[in-house]
Amino acid sequence: MLMQIEALLEHIEFLLIAGIVLVLAILALEHKDLVYAVFFFGIMASFVAGFFLLLEAPFVAGMQIAVYTGGISVLIIFGVLLLPIFHDTTRERFETIRKKRLGIVLSIFVIILSGSLVFLFTWPTEIPAVNVDLAQSLEGLAQWLWGNHGIYVQFIAIIILTSLIGSLAILKLEKAEHLNPESGVYGLATWDDDTSEKAKAGNKSEDTVPVIMAQDAEEEGT
Amino acid sequence: MIPLSWYLALAFMLIGLGAYGMMVKRNLIRIIISAEIMGNGVMIALVAFSLYLDTFTFTGQGLVILIISVAAAHTALAMVLMLMYHRRYQTIDLGVPVVQEEISDE
Amino acid sequence: MRLFLDFIPVLVWAILAVVLVIVMLLASWVLRPHVLQNSEKTSTYECGEEPIGPARVSYPYNYIVYSILFLVVDVMGAFLWLFSVSALRLDKMVVWQVLFFALFIMAGIMFAVKILPQTFLSGEETLKLYREAKTKHETKEVHH
Numbered sequence: 360m361l362m363q364i365e366a367l368l369e370h371i372e373f374l375l376i377a378g379i380v381l382v383l384a385i386l387a388l389e390h391k392d393l394v395y396a397v398f399f400f401g402i403m404a405s406f407v408a409g410f411f412l413l414l415e416a417p418f419v420a421g422m423q424i425a426v427y428t429g430g431i432s433v434l435i436i437f438g439v440l441l442l443p444i445f446h447d448t449t450r451e452r453f454e455t456i457r458k459k460r461l462g463i464v465l466s467i468f469v470i471i472l473s474g475s476l477v478f479l480f481t482w483p484t485e486i487p488a489v490n491v492d493l494a495q496s497l498e499g500l501a502q503w504l505w506g507n508h509g510i511y512v513q514f515i516a517i518i519i520l521t522s523l524i525g526s527l528a529i530l531k532l533e534k535a536e537h538l539n540p541e542s543g544v545y546g547l548a549t550w551d552d553d554t555s556e557k558a559k560a561g562n563k564s565e566d567t568v569p570v571i572m573a574q575d576a577e578e579e580g581t
Numbered sequence: 582m583i584p585l586s587w588y589l590a591l592a593f594m595l596i597g598l599g600a601y602g603m604m605v606k607r608n609l610i611r612i613i614i615s616a617e618i619m620g621n622g623v624m625i626a627l628v629a630f631s632l633y634l635d636t637f638t639f640t641g642q643g644l645v646i647l648i649i650s651v652a653a654a655h656t657a658l659a660m661v662l663m664l665m666y667h668r669r670y671q672t673i674d675l676g677v678p679v680v681q682e683e684i685s686d687e
Numbered sequence: 688m689r690l691f692l693d694f695i696p697v698l699v700w701a702i703l704a705v706v707l708v709i710v711m712l713l714a715s716w717v718l719r720p721h722v723l724q725n726s727e728k729t730s731t732y733e734c735g736e737e738p739i740g741p742a743r744v745s746y747p748y749n750y751i752v753y754s755i756l757f758l759v760v761d762v763m764g765a766f767l768w769l770f771s772v773s774a775l776r777l778d779k780m781v782v783w784q785v786l787f788f789a790l791f792i793m794a795g796i797m798f799a800v801k802i803l804p805q806t807f808l809s810g811e812e813t814l815k816l817y818r819e820a821k822t823k824h825e826t827k828e829v830h831h
Contacts, residue, residue, distance in 0.1 A: 373583050
């Protein structure tokens, strides 16, 4: 009786979280406003932690919430806030509708190809081994990570520091372009008439955007 | 008891959604988000495998921990590169053709 | 006894929070008076002043470094959490590894903080650039 209630609860929880996660993932990809989309991604990442709890991995669930919800989604929200408002309503369009259809067909092909993996082979339906309790699980994971594979953690440290210092180096290059602008394009262009004319002649000022939008509109019309 | 194939189906659905976003969307931030969604699907599959296979080991969970750390690193770098792309080309839309500016002789 | 049974209250709470917000928004939408909405009515209230432009402005790029620094410390904290809850904290070999790991990341953060001033324009530099551009503009106007 107790086992039946447990199994029922497990099924209900799985279906509930799966539905929420899929809806939130679709919203994160399709919502028109980028800020909302990133928020939906953050909520999706914290619901994915529910699967890790279902799969007896409490530490992974905690790390998912700490790093994905607390770190990565905040980083992406911050990145969106650093952009001018013009860019966060999405203007993404394909050159032709045919290419977009090709993308959709290819991704459905990916889903079908991987879904056939699920249904062609026979996968285990029961958890074979054990009921791992919280303390044992953390202990074993710590033994795996720090005891047996401690060198991986040092590699992770190197990778993270590489990304940190690499991003600082990129920002430093950007400052150098500010200080010594190549032909004035990266300087304070508002005061410099030459550069704004030059930029208009080229393809990189505010004026280009309406032109391209007009092109898009033409293509959609035809 | 939930069969393993349910978890795998969910993971493949998330990977397919991420692939859809990668192929169809042209906004750089949305491409980063779809990469993260694909990563989440892979993580669910790895943890499910580590629990359901015959001898229980912590390899799946440990790999997922490493994946999360590397995801943090690559997202940080990707966001800075996105900002620099915006700084240079005034757009984060990959559908907009950008023209490489000529380097002047002076 | 499976692990997830302990966390079902969390799930119920999370769903309750989402449902509560939606219900409250819907209730206020139902209960509010539906009067004519025009641009004057829906505009932001700024103490009687007329608002100019959207409320969201873009901030300088260099602030992203601070969130990256937070991310680095976040990941390090997760690894140290796993270390500190296990019995390995009594193992001398592992303690040396952890010490090296933490000191390595701390050294990286120190280096990052040290070269941080080189990555964005300080106030004086911005002022200098502004003045240069302004004098250039003014001399050009004089020539014209």
